[in-house]
Amino acid sequence: MKIKYTAPLRGDLSIPGDKSISHRSVMFGALAEGTTEVTNFLTGADCLSTIACFRRMGIDISLKMDAAETVSGSANSHAANRQTGGHVRIHGKGLHGLSAPAEQLDAGNSGTTVRLLSGILAGQTFDSCLTGDASIQKRPMKRIMTPLEAMGADIVSMRGNGCAPLAIHGKQLHGAHYDSPVASAQVKSCILLAGLYADGITSVSEPALSRNHSELMLRYFGADVRTDSDDLSADGAIPWKKSPTVYIAPEPTLTARSIHVPGDISSAAYFIAAALLVPGSELLLRNVGINPTRDGMLRVCRAMGADLTLLNKDYSGPEPCADLLVRSSALKAVEIGGDLIPTLIDELPILAVLAAFADGTTVIRDAAELRVKESDRIAVMTENLSRIGCAVEATPDGMIITGTGGRPLHGAVIDPHKDHRVAMSFAVAALASEGETEIQDADCVTISYPGFFKDLNEVCR
Numbered sequence: 001m002k003i004k005y006t007a008p009l010r011g012d013l014s015i016p017g018d019k020s021i022s023h024r025s026v027m028f029g030a031l032a033e034g035t036t037e038v039t040n041f042l043t044g045a046d047c048l049s050t051i052a053c054f055r056r057m058g059i060d061i062s063l064k065m066d067a068a069e070t071v072s073g074s075a076n077s078h079a080a081n082r083q084t085g086g087h088v089r090i091h092g093k094g095l096h097g098l099s100a101p102a103e104q105l106d107a108g109n110s111g112t113t114v115r116l117l118s119g120i121l122a123g124q125t126f127d128s129c130l131t132g133d134a135s136i137q138k139r140p141m142k143r144i145m146t147p148l149e150a151m152g153a154d155i156v157s158m159r160g161n162g163c164a165p166l167a168i169h170g171k172q173l174h175g176a177h178y179d180s181p182v183a184s185a186q187v188k189s190c191i192l193l194a195g196l197y198a199d200g201i202t203s204v205s206e207p208a209l210s211r212n213h214s215e216l217m218l219r220y221f222g223a224d225v226r227t228d229s230d231d232l233s234a235d236g237a238i239p240w241k242k243s244p245t246v247y248i249a250p251e252p253t254l255t256a257r258s259i260h261v262p263g264d265i266s267s268a269a270y271f272i273a274a275a276l277l278v279p280g281s282e283l284l285l286r287n288v289g290i291n292p293t294r295d296g297m298l299r300v301c302r303a304m305g306a307d308l309t310l311l312n313k314d315y316s317g318p319e320p321c322a323d324l325l326v327r328s329s330a331l332k333a334v335e336i337g338g339d340l341i342p343t344l345i346d347e348l349p350i351l352a353v354l355a356a357f358a359d360g361t362t363v364i365r366d367a368a369e370l371r372v373k374e375s376d377r378i379a380v381m382t383e384n385l386s387r388i389g390c391a392v393e394a395t396p397d398g399m400i401i402t403g404t405g406g407r408p409l410h411g412a413v414i415d416p417h418k419d420h421r422v423a424m425s426f427a428v429a430a431l432a433s434e435g436e437t438e439i440q441d442a443d444c445v446t447i448s449y450p451g452f453f454k455d456l457n458e459v460c461r
């Protein structure tokens, strides 16, 4: 894919559904009694992997695209665009309704699928094997095996390297407390899901609060999930400042619900960044999830001097959302670290791109988790930022990036190492650079945002 600057970003865009919430809607819908209807479901490859795994365990799931919306009355007629999402119907069979899969369960590129599903599979009455693509087979699974084993699970890394493929021998699990050394929603959610099948209360704490979609959605389906601060409400003041212990009671009856998935703030992030960087841009991003455990990018952008306004805030559902109005802005360097990191972990690649054009030196620290994502995002971002002429240094847990103060960098050939978030980050960098940028294996964006390049084209015309 070749990209170069064409025009400022104008008009409005509906951002595709949130990946984390889409995964969970299928998993929890499958374990609920009755039919769960999901709209604006993300039809990215990762979420399709989750659907495929549950179909293999006997769950009837239908997927069609939501009807296309006709756009009228847009202030900017050429750029109005309505991304349509999936409409998914999950015919749940209750907590004990899954059947033994005849074949391996394939999570593809999706860490969320492997880690959350492991928690469910550990407490079944059947055996299963869970694997994924080359990237998944390198990602650490000890972080879920250790707490699951403490709950009595029998889970084996088949190559003995702490990674997938995982062989899971279903067993009766025991309630336990786990003090997680990493702030990871995948670890936390895995334990909570295993807790559904335990013989007592299960609880988990983490060093900083990671995304709480599992807690919110499990409660929405009827599970007894509590925290010791009891601040699960997504509009709480600044809940990310303290990390509560989360408790779950076993054997709830989960009841099917309707879910409208908000737009993914992690996907909106590329358009926020592009609109900030390209002079003369003004872009309205509709219906974006603003759960405070996910909105660190917005806080950092504001600290960098971004002209960013939240409109039509809606706190009526389990997940809050808003429209985001973004205008191009002169950016200044910031320091990003501490408890903020889990709230923007997936946005650090695009924040690194913003830092590359900001005034001054940005320091990203406390983000060693970036090394075990779909790629080693510290190494891969550093490699590719250097290619476009940015002064960047990798550290063990982050990056030090000296920005240009708004001056363009130059186009280059980018190797995202098949990492969707790196590919999209450099598509944005290309718009603020001179010359042409070529992104290799650009179709990896289908993992989380199949219509990314189409949407980018729409708003850059």
Ligand code: S3P
Pocket (backbone or CB within 6 Å): 019, 020, 021, 112, 183, 184, 185, 186, 187, 189, 210, 211, 345, 346, 369
């Ligand atoms: C996710 C949690 C995060 C995030 C990932 C999705 C989730 O991973 O990076 O893209 O859906 O729970 P970690 O929990 O490993 O930080």
